[in-house]
Amino acid sequence: MTAPIPRLSARENLVGLKEMRRDQIDFIVRSVRDHGDIFQMRLGGLPAVMVNHPDYVQRVLVDNHQNYNKDNFLYRATRTVLREGLLANKGGEEWRLHRRIMQPTFSHSNVAKFTEGISELTGVLLRQWETNARDGTVVEVTSDVAGLALRIVLRVLFGLDADDRGRKFERDFLEVNAIIGNFFRFPFPPLSWKSPSRNRLRVLLAEMDAFIEYLIAARLKQDSDQTDLFTLLLHARDAETGAALTHAQLANEILSMIIGGYETTSNSIAWIFYQLAERPEMQQRVHDEVDGVLDGRVPAFADLANLPYTRMVIDETLRLFTPGWQTMRRAAAADVIGDYRIPKGTNIYLNLFTFHRHPDFWPDPLRFDPERFSAAEIAKRPRNVYLPFLSGPRHCIGKHFALAELHVITTMLAQTFHVTRPAGLPPVGFEPLLTLHPKGGIQLRLRRR
Numbered sequence: 123m124t125a126p127i128p129r130l131s132a133r134e135n136l137v138g139l140k141e142m143r144r145d146q147i148d149f150i151v152r153s154v155r156d157h158g159d160i161f162q163m164r165l166g167g168l169p170a171v172m173v174n175h176p177d178y179v180q181r182v183l184v185d186n187h188q189n190y191n192k193d194n195f196l197y198r199a200t201r202t203v204l205r206e207g208l209l210a211n212k213g214g215e216e217w218r219l220h221r222r223i224m225q226p227t228f229s230h231s232n233v234a235k236f237t238e239g240i241s242e243l244t245g246v247l248l249r250q251w252e253t254n255a256r257d258g259t260v261v262e263v264t265s266d267v268a269g270l271a272l273r274i275v276l277r278v279l280f281g282l283d284a285d286d287r288g289r290k291f292e293r294d295f296l297e298v299n300a301i302i303g304n305f306f307r308f309p310f311p312p313l314s315w316k317s318p319s320r321n322r323l324r325v326l327l328a329e330m331d332a333f334i335e336y337l338i339a340a341r342l343k344q345d346s347d348q349t350d351l352f353t354l355l356l357h358a359r360d361a362e363t364g365a366a367l368t369h370a371q372l373a374n375e376i377l378s379m380i381i382g383g384y385e386t387t388s389n390s391i392a393w394i395f396y397q398l399a400e401r402p403e404m405q406q407r408v409h410d411e412v413d414g415v416l417d418g419r420v421p422a423f424a425d426l427a428n429l430p431y432t433r434m435v436i437d438e439t440l441r442l443f444t445p446g447w448q449t450m451r452r453a454a455a456a457d458v459i460g461d462y463r464i465p466k467g468t469n470i471y472l473n474l475f476t477f478h479r480h481p482d483f484w485p486d487p488l489r490f491d492p493e494r495f496s497a498a499e500i501a502k503r504p505r506n507v508y509l510p511f512l513s514g515p516r517h518c519i520g521k522h523f524a525l526a527e528l529h530v531i532t533t534m535l536a537q538t539f540h541v542t543r544p545a546g547l548p549p550v551g552f553e554p555l556l557t558l559h560p561k562g563g564i565q566l567r568l569r570r571r
């Protein structure tokens with residue numbers, strides 16, 4: 123026996139349509155509060171079924187994942203930017219083949235090697251910040267850490283440094299992110315139309331494409347025997363046909379990996395720094411841990427396992443400030459989720475912002491508390507309630523790379539500076555673009571330790 127899926131009233135949807143443009147998170151949080159773990163709603167006017175319970179999410183992402191693809195309106199908008207690269211690929215054979223090609227790049231031993239590049243580039247930024255610390259000037263960290271995260275991806279995955287061009291690429295993508303984020307909230311006019319913002323989008327995309335072409339040309343010129351992601355993509359052959367990736371496929375995968383690899387990470391770092399600055403006792407505990415374990419030494423991959431409290435702070439930040447905060451799948455065929463019948467073609471909406479605040483699984487869910495991630499507390503919780511990288515075959519390919527990166531950067535910051543927020547600033551709010559940004563950036567004062 124299946125039950126009808128609860129739905130928002132016409133009035134709630136109408137109010138939501140307006141409110142989405144003002145505060146998308148507020149609308150979603152209220153809808154979950156009023157309608158529970160599964161319900162039909164309109165997002166920017168388009169129908170979707172929101173699932174907010176781990177069992178339902180497990181059905182979509184893991185148990186019946188073959189039935190759920192990215193051929194839906196959230197990812198259609200994203201594909202305007204990322205085309206058919208891994209992240210936005212609809213799914214199916216091409217996705218499977220490309221995932222198989224790229225997976226070895228993210229092996230445990232490769233991630234261990236990446237940490238050298240991560241710590242070296244982090245050291246460069248921390249040295250730049252020494253001047254701010256000496257002068258007592260406030261640093262707006264989000265833009266600096268976005269630069270760092272982009273340099274890390276370019277260096278460790280593609281063996282390239284592209285500083286000025288890289289900065290421009292970041293600025294372009296930030297604008298694109300806002301245009302697509304707004305489009306999702308109110309999908310009119312279509313992205314293909316001619317209007318000032320759509321024309322601007324086309325210019326930005328052309329600039330981003332030019333950056334990728336520049337990277338490919340630079341890398342092809344290098345006489346290099348590196349075995350990084352670029353080499354893997356370049357030499358990949360289809361097992362059956364022997365065909366190589368076309369130039370467009372290569373470019374799409376590089377763009378997708380760069381965006382996937384720096385945007386989420388840089389937002390996470392900014393939110394982690396914010397937490398440290400807001401909570402002096404917690405920051406002190408991180409300082410004690412990194413000093414005790416490393417005694418001033420640059421962290422190596424093997425050290426990370428000995429810095430569990432720092433990792434707990436990172437995990438709790440990724441719970442409440444999850445950068446990849448919303449996603450969508452489309453049911454290719456009819457299915458049953460829990461007691462509910464899902465018709466073919468349904469758009470399933472998953473919002474990690476509300477999912478990670480589910481009161482049945484997170485006592486006092488809004489409280490920031492790293493202790494939730496002690497080994498004992500983790501053991502008490504079902505595994506599928508915490509999914510900052512999602513789960514199932516399409517979970518984040520860069521998960522372990524990202525966690526190592528966040529761990530190294532947080533550790534090195536803690537070794538070098540004590541951070542505070544300038545007095546009188548209000549709490550930082552959310553800017554829900556395609557990824558979850560801190561609204562207005564994060565301003566910090568740094569003091570050399």
Ligand code: HEM
Pocket residue numbers: 208209210221275378379382383384386387390444445446448449450510511512515516517518519520521523524525
């Ligand atoms: C804290 C950092 C990160 C977070 C929170 C994060 C989160 C996610 C999430 C939630 C997804 C699933 C999206 C969906 O299916 O709708 C995803 C997919 C993906 N991520 Fe990450 N990510 C992070 C870092 C990275 C890094 C460092 C890389 C690469 C270097 C990366 C590359 C990708 C790619 C390529 C996919 C698509 C995988 C596929 O569909 O097969 N991510 N990520």
